[in-house]
Amino acid sequence: xxxxxxxxxxxxxxxxxxxxxxxxxxxxxxxxxxxxxxxxxxxxxxxxxxxxxxxxxxxxxxxxxxxxxxxxxxxxxxxxxxxxxxxxxxxxxxxxxxxxxxxxxxxxxxxxxxxxxxxxxxxxxxxxxxxxxxxxxxxxxxxxxxxxxxxxxxxxxxxxxxxxxxxxxxxxxxxxxxxxxxxxxxxxxxxxxxxxxxxxxxxxxxxxxxxxxxx
Numbered sequence: 001x002x003x004x005x006x007x008x009x010x011x012x013x014x015x016x017x018x019x020x021x022x023x024x025x026x027x028x029x030x031x032x033x034x035x036x037x038x039x040x041x042x043x044x045x046x047x048x049x050x051x052x053x054x055x056x057x058x059x060x061x062x063x064x065x066x067x068x069x070x071x072x073x074x075x076x077x078x079x080x081x082x083x084x085x086x087x088x089x090x091x092x093x094x095x096x097x098x099x100x101x102x103x104x105x106x107x108x109x110x111x112x113x114x115x116x117x118x119x120x121x122x123x124x125x126x127x128x129x130x131x132x133x134x135x136x137x138x139x140x141x142x143x144x145x146x147x148x149x150x151x152x153x154x155x156x157x158x159x160x161x162x163x164x165x166x167x168x169x170x171x172x173x174x175x176x177x178x179x180x181x182x183x184x185x186x187x188x189x190x191x192x193x194x195x196x197x198x199x200x201x202x203x204x205x206x207x208x209x210x211x212x213x214x215x
Contacts, residue, residue, distance in 0.1 A: 009152055009188045016191065017124065020198075024125050025118040039074060039109065042100045049079030052113055057149045059122055060154045061147060069122040071130055072113035076101025108209050116155045126198050127156025128181040131174075142171050149181035153188075160184040160197070163204035171196035 030187035040051050053075040059067030077096040097105065117123040123130065128149045131139065139146050156162070161180035165173060187197040 008185075010190070012190055013188050013194055021118050021125050023215065025115040028112070028115045029119075032070070032115065035109070036112065039100075039104070039112075043075060043098075046100045047078060047098050050075060053077075056133055057201075058136055059130060059150065061150045062097060062152065066147075066150075067122070068133065069117065069120075069130075071117055071122070074104055074110040074113060076104050077111050108158075108205070111157050118157065120174060122154065124154040124156045125158065126184075126201050127153050127159050127163055128184070129177065130155035133176075139171065139174055143175050143178055145182065146174070146178055149185070151180055151185075153185060158201060158205040160201055160210065163201055163208060 043051050051074065052075050054070045055073070057069060057071040059069050061067070076098060078098060089197060101110070114123060130150075159181070160183060161177035164180055166175055184197060184201075187193045
């Protein structure tokens with residue numbers, strides 16, 4: 001018999017994780033307002049199109065349903081980048097990515113608007129990467145235990161998989177990430193292991209941002 005989220009994640013962890021998410025999102029949004037106007041100007045000067053980009057993503061799964069939500073980011077690609085191709089993964093040196101977009105991706109600043117998703121309860125600061133519906137069925141068939149990675153967990157802006165591997169470019173990248181996602185889920189079984197894990201992920205995330213190792 002499969003376990004429910006309440007059975008493998010203690011209620012204290014659930015409540016504390018959500019409280020930390022809200023606090024970090026509020027602080028992050030306040031700090032982000034200092035740099036957001038400059039980023040908006042740079043995006044508009046380089047290319048036409050909207051400043052913000054939204055995309056449907058798969059959220060937390062439970063016994064009754066799997067959530068779907070609009071995820072928001074700063075636009076890093078040319079307008080209508082997938083108009084002729086449909087849903088495809090970004091590649092290294094992808095010609096659709098703008099120069100400003102490349103900087104935003106390397107520093108992860110394009111994910112700043114996702115703090116709004118955290119406040120809404122769509123996402124967490126730390127968790128599995130939210131996948132696109134267009135890839136979901138294909139990945140579910142190709143990768144064992146893929147769907148279970150968000151069982152009782154909100155997807156995260158950053159996470160153990162994200163800091164160890166970066167953006168997905170193919171199914172093999174996603175396959176490698178699933179193990180990291182399940183390792184993170186196991187850390188949620190007690191407060192101390194979870195807090196130590198989150199602290200390590202936050203430290204790695206800041207290093208990725210400062211060193212420009214995002215993709």
